[in-house]
Amino acid sequence: MPDQGLIPVLFCLLAMWRILTPVSSHPQYSPCKLVQKAALCNNGNLSSVPERLPGNLEELQLNYNQIKTLHDVSFLRYPSLITITLACNGLEKVQSNVFRDSQLLENLNLANNNINIGFEETSLALRTLPSLRFLDLSENKLTDEMASTLLQNVSSLEYLNLSGNLLQRLDETSFRDLHNLKDLDLQRNIMFEIDSAFGSNPKLQRLNLAFNYLPCLTDFHMTQLVVLNASYNFIEWFISRQDLNDTFQLETLDLSNNRLFFFPFLPTRSKLQNLYLSHNILRFYEHLADNRTLQNATTSVEFYNLKKHIKNVTAQLWGDDLHGDVSSLDTLDLRRNRVDYFPDGFIQKMPTLSRLWMATNCLETLNFSTEQFSSNLYELDISNNKLSQVSANDGSLSMLGNLTYVNLSRNNLKELPFGLFSSLPRIHSVDLSYNNIGICLTDERKINTRSITECLQWNNIDSLRQLHLRGCNLEAVPNSAFTGLSLTHLELSDNPRIDVQDSLQCLSRTLQHLGLGNTQTRDIDLSHFQSLKSLNLSRNSLYHLPKSLYQIDLKVLDVRDNRLSTIPFGEARTLASKLQTIFLSGNAFNCCQTEWFKIFESAKTINMVAVSDIECQDILQTTHRVQDSERFYCLEAGESILWYILLLLPICLFLTGISIVTFLTYKPKLLQTSIKKKYLKPTSY
Numbered sequence: 012m013p014d015q016g017l018i019p020v021l022f023c024l025l026a027m028w029r030i031l032t033p034v035s036s037h038p039q040y041s042p043c044k045l046v047q048k049a050a051l052c053n054n055g056n057l058s059s060v061p062e063r064l065p066g067n068l069e070e071l072q073l074n075y076n077q078i079k080t081l082h083d084v085s086f087l088r089y090p091s092l093i094t095i096t097l098a099c100n101g102l103e104k105v106q107s108n109v110f111r112d113s114q115l116l117e118n119l120n121l122a123n124n125n126i127n128i129g130f131e132e133t134s135l136a137l138r139t140l141p142s143l144r145f146l147d148l149s150e151n152k153l154t155d156e157m158a159s160t161l162l163q164n165v166s167s168l169e170y171l172n173l174s175g176n177l178l179q180r181l182d183e184t185s186f187r188d189l190h191n192l193k194d195l196d197l198q199r200n201i202m203f204e205i206d207s208a209f210g211s212n213p214k215l216q217r218l219n220l221a222f223n224y225l226p227c228l229t230d231f232h233m234t235q236l237v238v239l240n241a242s243y244n245f246i247e248w249f250i251s252r253q254d255l256n257d258t259f260q261l262e263t264l265d266l267s268n269n270r271l272f273f274f275p276f277l278p279t280r281s282k283l284q285n286l287y288l289s290h291n292i293l294r295f296y297e298h299l300a301d302n303r304t305l306q307n308a309t310t311s312v313e314f315y316n317l318k319k320h321i322k323n324v325t326a327q328l329w330g331d332d333l334h335g336d337v338s339s340l341d342t343l344d345l346r347r348n349r350v351d352y353f354p355d356g357f358i359q360k361m362p363t364l365s366r367l368w369m370a371t372n373c374l375e376t377l378n379f380s381t382e383q384f385s386s387n388l389y390e391l392d393i394s395n396n397k398l399s400q401v402s403a404n405d406g407s408l409s410m411l412g413n414l415t416y417v418n419l420s421r422n423n424l425k426e427l428p429f430g431l432f433s434s435l436p437r438i439h440s441v442d443l444s445y446n447n448i449g450i451c452l453t454d455e456r457k458i459n460t461r462s463i464t465e466c467l468q469w470n471n472i473d474s475l476r477q478l479h480l481r482g483c484n485l486e487a488v489p490n491s492a493f494t495g496l497s498l499t500h501l502e503l504s505d506n507p508r509i510d511v512q513d514s515l516q517c518l519s520r521t522l523q524h525l526g527l528g529n530t531q532t533r534d535i536d537l538s539h540f541q542s543l544k545s546l547n548l549s550r551n552s553l554y555h556l557p558k559s560l561y562q563i564d565l566k567v568l569d570v571r572d573n574r575l576s577t578i579p580f581g582e583a584r585t586l587a588s589k590l591q592t593i594f595l596s597g598n599a600f601n602c603c604q605t606e607w608f609k610i611f612e613s614a615k616t617i618n619m620v621a622v623s624d625i626e627c628q629d630i631l632q633t634t635h636r637v638q639d640s641e642r643f644y645c646l647e648a649g650e651s652i653l654w655y656i657l658l659l660l661p662i663c664l665f666l667t668g669i670s671i672v673t674f675l676t677y678k679p680k681l682l683q684t685s686i687k688k689k690y691l692k693p694t695s696y
Contacts, residue, residue, distance in 0.1 A: 041061070041063075042054075042055025042056070042057060042061075043055065043061055043064060045064075045065070048065075048067060048068055048069040048070065048091075049068070049069065049070035049071075049072070049094075050064050050065075050068050050070070050071050050072065051072045052071070052072060052073050052076070053072050053073070053074045053075050053076070054074070054075045054076070055073075055076055056076065056077060057073065057076040057077065057078060058076070058077050058078060058079070059078060059082075059085070060073065060078065060081070060085040060086065062088065064088070064089070066088055066089060066090075066091075067091050068089045068091060068092060069091055069092060069093045069094065070092070070093060070094040070095075071086075071089065071092055071094070071095050071096075072096045073095070073096065073097050073100065074096050074097065074098045074099055074100070074120075075098070075099045075100070076097075076100050077100060077101060078097065078100045078101075078102055079100070079101055079102060079103050079104070080102075080103065080104045080105075080106070081097075081102065081104070081105045081106060081109045081136075082106055082109065083106045083107075083108040083109050083111075085109050086109060086110065086112065086113050087112055089113075090112045090113065090114075090115070091115060092113050092115065092116055093115055093116060093117050093118065094116075094117065094118040094119075095113075095116060095118070095119050095120070096118075096119075096120035097119075097120060097121055097124070098120050098121070098122040098123050098124070098147070099122070099123045099124070100124055101124060101125055102121060102124035102125060102126065103124070103125045103126075103128040103129055104128065104129035104132060104133075105121075105126070105129065105132060105133040105136045106132060106136065107132050107135035107136050107139075108136070108139070109136050110136050110137075110139045110140050111139050113140065114140075114141060114142065115142055116140050116142060116143060117142050117143060117144045117145060118144065118145040119137075119140070119143060119145070119146050119147070120145075120147040121146075121147060121148055121151065122147045122148070122149045122150055122151070122172070123149065123150040123151070124150075124151055125151065125152065126148060126151040126152075126153065126157075126161070127151055127152040127153055127154070127157055130153065130157045130160060130161055131160060133161060134160050134161045134162075134163060137161060137162075137165050138163070138164045138165065140165070140167070141167060142167060143165060143167050143168060144167060144168060144169045144170065145168075145169065145170040146165070146168055146170070146171050146172070147172040148161065148171075148172065148173055148176070149172045149173060149174040149175045149176070149196070150174070150175040150176070151176060152176065152177055153173065153176040153177060153178065154176075154177050154178065154179070155178055155179055155180055155181065155185065158173055158176065158178060158185065159184060159185050162185075162186060162188060162189060163188055164188055165188060165189065166188050166189065166190055166191065167191060168189050168191060168192055169191055169192060169193045169194065170192075170193065170194040170195075171186075171189065171192060171194070171195050171196070172196040173195075173196065173197055173200070174196045174197065174198045174199050174200070174219070175198075175199045175200070176200050177200065177201060178197065178200040178201065178202050179200070179201050179202055179203060179204075180202065180203065180204045180205075180206075181197075181202065181204070181205045181206070181208035182206050182207060182208060183206075183207045183208065183210055183211065185208050186208060186209065186211060186212055187211040188211070189211065189212055190211065190212070190213070190214070191214055192212045192214060192215050193214050193215060193216050193217065194215075194216065194217040195209075195212070195215060195217070195218050195219070196219045197218070197219060197220055197223070198219045198220065198221040198222050198223070198240070199221070199222040199223075200222075200223055201223065201224055202220070202223040202224060202225060203223070203224045203225060203226065204225075205220070205225065209233060213235060214235065215233065215235065215236060216235065216236060216237040216238065216260075217236075217237060217238045218233075218236060218238070218239050218240070219240045220239070220240060220241045220244065221240050221241065221242045221243050221244070221265075222242075222243045222244075223243075223244050224244065224245055225241065225244040225245065225246055226244075226245050226246065226247060227246055227247055227248040227249070227250075228241060228246055228248070228249045228250070229248060229249075229250040230250065230252055231249065231250065231251040231252060231278075232251070232252040232255060233259075233261075234255065234257045234258070234259050234260060234278075235260055236259075236260065236261055237260050237261060237262050237263070238261075238262065238263045239261060239263070239264050239265070240263075240265040241264075241265065241266055241269070242265045242266065242267040242268050242269070242287070243267075243268045243269075244268075244269050245269065245270055246266060246269040246270060246271060247269070247270045247271060247272055248271070248272075248273070248276075249266055249271065249275035249276060250275075250276040251275075251276055251277055251278045251335065252278075253276070253278075253279060255278070255279075255280075256280070257280070258278075258280040258281065258282065259278040259280060259281040259282065259283075260281075260282060261278070261281055261282065261283055262282055262283060262284045262285065263283075263284065263285040263287075264277075264283060264285070264286050264287070265285075265287040266286075266287065266288055266291070267287045267288060267289040267290050267291070267344065268289070268290040268291075269290075269291050270291060270292060271288065271291040271292065271293045272292060272293065272294075273293065273296070274288075274293060274295065274334060275288070275335075276335060277334065277335025277336060277337065278335055278336060279335055279336055280336050281335065281336045281339070282339050283336065283337065283339055283340055284339055284340060284341045284342070285340075285341060285342045286337070286340060286342065286343050286344065287342075287344040288343075288344060288345050288348065289344045289345065289346035289347050289348070289368070290346070290347045290348075291347075291348050292348065292349055293345070293348040293349065293350065294348065294349040294350050294351060294373075295350060295351075295352060295353070295354050295357075297354040297355070298352070334354075334357065334360060337360050337361050338360065338361070338362060338363070339363060340361045340363065340364055341363055341364065341365050341366065342364075342365065342366040342368075343361065343364060343366070343367050343368070344366075344368045345367075345368065345369050345372065346368050346369065346370045346371055346372075346392075347370070347371045347372075348371075348372055349372065349373055350369065350372040350373060350374065351372070351373040351374060351375065351397075352374065352375075352376075353382060358382040358383060358384055358385075359382070359383045361385060362385050362387075363385060363387055364384070364385040364387065364388060365385070365387045365388060365389040365390065365413075366388075366389060366390045367384075367388065367390070367391050367392070367393075368390075368392045369392060369393045369396065370392050370393070370394045370395050370396075370418070371394075371395045371396070372393075372395075372396050373396060373397055374393060374396040374397060374398055375396075375397045375398065375399060375400070376398070376399070376400045376401075376402070377393060377398055377400070377401045377402070378401075378402040378403070379401075379402065379403035379404075379407040379408065379411070380402060380403060380404050380406070380407040381402075383407070383410075384407075384410070384411060386410050386411070386412065386413060387413055388411060388413060388414050389413055389414065389415050389416070390414075390415065390416040391414060391416070391417050391418070392416075392418040393418065393419055393422070394418045394419065394420040394421050394422070394442065395420070395421040395422070396421075396422055397422065397423060398419065398422035398423060398424055399422070399423040399424065399425070401419070401424065401427055401428060401431070402428065403428045403431060404428075405434070408428075408431070408434040408435065409434070411435055412435070412436055412437065413437060414435050414437065414438060415437050415438060415439045415440070416439060416440045417432070417435075417438065417440070417441050417442070418440075418442040419441075419442065419443055419446065420442045420443060420444035420445055420446070420479065420481075421444065421445045421446075422445075422446055423446070424443070424446040424447065424448055425446070425447045425448070425465060426448070426463045426464060426465045427448060427463070427464065427467060428462060428463060428464075429462055429463065429464045431467070432467070432469075432472060432475070433468070433471070433472050435474075436474065437474055438472065438474050438475055439474055439475065439476050439477065440475075440476065440477035440478075440479075440500075441475065441477070441478055441479065442477075442479035443467075443479065443480055443483065444479045444480060444481035444482055444483065444502070444505075445481065445482040445483070445505075446483055447465075447483065447484060448465070448466065448467060448480075448483055449465060449466040449467075449483065449484075449485060450466060450467065450468070450469065450480075450485060450488055450489070450492050451464070451466040451467060451468045451489075452466075452487065452489050468492075469492060469493060469496065470491060470492065470493060470494040470495045470496060471494065471495035471496070472495075472496060473495075473497070475496055475497075475498065476497065476498060476499045476500065477498070477499065477500035477501075478496075478498055478500070478501055478502070479500075479502040480501075480502065480503055480506070481502050481503065481504045481505050481506070481526065482504070482505035482506065483506060484506065485503065485506040485508075485509045486506075486508045486509060486510070487510070488509060488510065488511050488514045489514060490513045490514050491514070491517075492514045493514060493515070493517055493518055494517050495517075496517070496518065496521075497521045498518050498521060498522055499521055499522060499523045499524065499542075500522075500523065500524040501515075501518065501522060501524070501525055501526065502524075502526035503525075503526055503527055503530065504526040504527060504528035504529055504530065504547060504549075505528065505529045505530075506529075506530055507529060507530060507531050508531065509530050511527075512535060512536065515540075516539070518540075519539040519540045519541070519542075520541075520542065521542060522540055522542060522543055523542055523543060523544045523545065524543075524544065524545040524546075524547075525537075525540075525543060525545070525546050525547070526547040527546075527547060527548055527551070528547045528548065528549040528550050528551065528569070529549070529550040529551065530551065531551060531552070532548060532551045532553075533551070533552075533553070534557050535557055535559070536557070536559050537557065537559040537560065537562075537563055538559040538562045538563065540563055541563060541564065543563050543564075543565060544564070544565060544566045544567065545565070545566060545567040545568075546560070546565055546567070546568055546569070547569040548568075548569065548570050548573070549569045549570060549571040549572050549573070549594065549597075550571070550572045550573070551573055552573060552574050553570065553573040553574060553575060554573075554574050554575065554576070555575070556570065556575070556578065556582065560586070561582055561585045561586070564589055565586075565589055565590060566589070566590060566591045566592065567590070567591065567592045567593075568586070568590055568592075568593045568594070569593075569594040570593075570594065570595060570598070571594045571595065571596050571597045571598070572596075572597035572598070573597070573598050574598065574599060575595075575598040575599075575600060576598075576599060576600055576601045576604065577600060577601050577604035577605070577607060578607035579607075580606050580607070580610070582607075583606065583607035583610045583611065584610055586611075586617075587610050587611055587614040587616075587617055588614070590617050591616060591617060591618065592617070592618045592620060593611070593617060593618070593619055593620070594620050594621070595619060595620075595625050596620075596621050596624035596625050596626075597624075598625070598626075599626075599627070599628060600625070600626065600627035600628075600637060601627060601628065602627040602628060602629040602635055602637070602640075602643040602644075602645060603629065603630065603643065603645035605627060605637055605640065605643075608625075608637050608638070608640075612638075622637075622638060623636060623638065624636075625637045625638070627643075629643045629644045629645060630644060630645060631644055
């Protein structure tokens with residue numbers, strides 16, 4: 012037995028042993044997840060860099076924490092780090108020696124912090140990173156001066172993100188040390204001037220200037236640039252340097268959502284493939300050059316003081332120099348402008364053009380013969396214009412062997428070249444919605460040999476898969492209208508008097524989507540359409556769903572704005588087992604027959620779109636949202652409303668009697684006066 016005097020000493024030694032025992036010998040909670048040589052410590056509520064992680068880490072993610080300061084010793088234990096991400100921490104201070112042992116660091120993400128508070132000391136820390144290639148300083152409230160200070164002597168950078176800051180004006184000193192910069196993101200600042208800002212960046216290939224306040228881009232001479240995004244600014248002019256003999260490497264130019272009046276003055280030698288000019292006020296003015304009514308009109312415009320030590324620029328507004336080199340153009344996006352014609356030879360200058368998007372302009376005519384479209388043309392969208400005439404001959408149509416998608420919807424077309432689409436061997440999708448082009452009847456097909464026709468025959472076009480004839484005022488559709496087609500998508504909505512029951516049967520094997528919204532369809536047999544996946548029956552005044560719907564494997568059903576009061580229990584269960592998406596708003600459902608809603612709601616595989624807009628009425632004609640079932644006033648099963656009437660009638664009579672007695676009690680003379688006036692009238696004798 013140990014001496015009683017040693018017991019207190021043993022207790023003291025035990026307590027000291029517990030204190031001195033290394034913490035690592037005890038299991039501790041760590042907010043980090045280790046994946047090979049990466050530590051994922053995001054959303055860990057950390058206030059500092061963890062200290063007890065493996066020393067061979069190459070990636071450390073610390074996003075969405077509360078690290079306000081990076082101390083000099085924060086990364087001392089992790090000399091092998093290549094990537095550090097510290098986004099969304101509220102980081103304010105980065106001490107100057109924090110990266111002195113991180114000589115391998117290549118990627119540093121400091122996005123969405125408060126670097127603006129301690130930017131001077133942070134700049135000293137960045138200078139100690141000789142291998143830094145990717146730096147993200149977005150969303151840090153940085154001004155021009157702060158950004159310039161932070162980027163001094165960081166010459167190894169190849170990718171820099173300064174988006175979402177407070178930059179206003181850039182000059183030749185802004186990025187003068189970034190000689191290896193290849194990708195620069197400056198979007199979502201408040202820049203209105205970028206005077207000679209990129210002269211020290213000969214390797215810059217991608218430049219994003221979107222969502223700023225730039226009024227123009229003139230004297231563009233960055234021959235090495237491959238991608239330029241200047242969308243969502245206030246640019247009225249884009250003028251490239253015309254006196255350069257070098258070939259511009261520019262492949263993608265995005266000037267959409269600006270205020271361009273003229274087609275951009277492109278380089279005379281370029282490799283431009285994608286030109287995005289949508290949402291401007293652009294049009295062509297070549298027709299004004301020979302207009303004798305404008306005696307004092309000028310054909311050129313001069314720009315002064317574009318840059319120091321460079322002569323003034325004179326630009327011809329409707330000469331060949333206007334268009335520049337577009338010989339490599341693959342995609343031209345001119346949507347939502349004011350183009351009312353193509354200048355002579357404009358389309359011909361684009362021998363490789365495959366996509367032409369002209370939706371929402373002012374074109375009145377389209378001549379496939381004179382425009383000489385590229386044989387590579389794959390997609391043509393001239394929807395929502397003012398087209399009243401489309402011309403073509405056999406020779407011009409034979410050149411369009413690659414044309415696959417054609418959209419001529421929302422125009423003023425009443426006639427088209429005979430055999431226009433049957434002459435296109437690869438035509439896949441045609442949209443003629445909201446024109447007055449009909450479907451040829453059998454007799455019209457035999458006698459119609461004119462070059463221009465008011466109706467089209469659609470049968471036997473082998474490649475056609477999608478046909479949109481919405482809102483074309485169609486009525487009579489011959490039974491053989493779609494014979495020989497393998498359509499997967501047929502849109503016939505907004506043709507209120509159309510009858511297609513018999514003409515659709517030949518598509519039962521291939522049809523996957525059918526649009527019959529607003530066609531006054533009451534019932535239709537679709538039981539043979541086993542491939543049908545999507546059906547639009549909206550705005551048809553349906554009182555019940557067609558029985559054939561329960562026999563096919565539908566995935567999407569649109570029955571909005573009908574007159575449905577309920578969906579029977581068994582039919583609802585059948586639909587719930589098949590459907591993935593259903594549109595039901597705009598119907599006057601009966602609140603007391605909403606078992607279908609509970610079935611759909613419990614089926615986790617079906618999505619009721621805009622469920623909060625689905626409404627019903629209870630027996631008091633009060634409108635509720637179907638999902639608010641606790642507010643409904645309904646009778647229990649088996650109850651009759653007659654019992655409620657018999658129950659309420661005596662109560663109403665009793666209350667009426669009480670009211671009369673009370674009234675007469677307080678005003679008895681009123682009754683006497685009334686009786687005298689009615690019965691005690693003076694006689695004539």
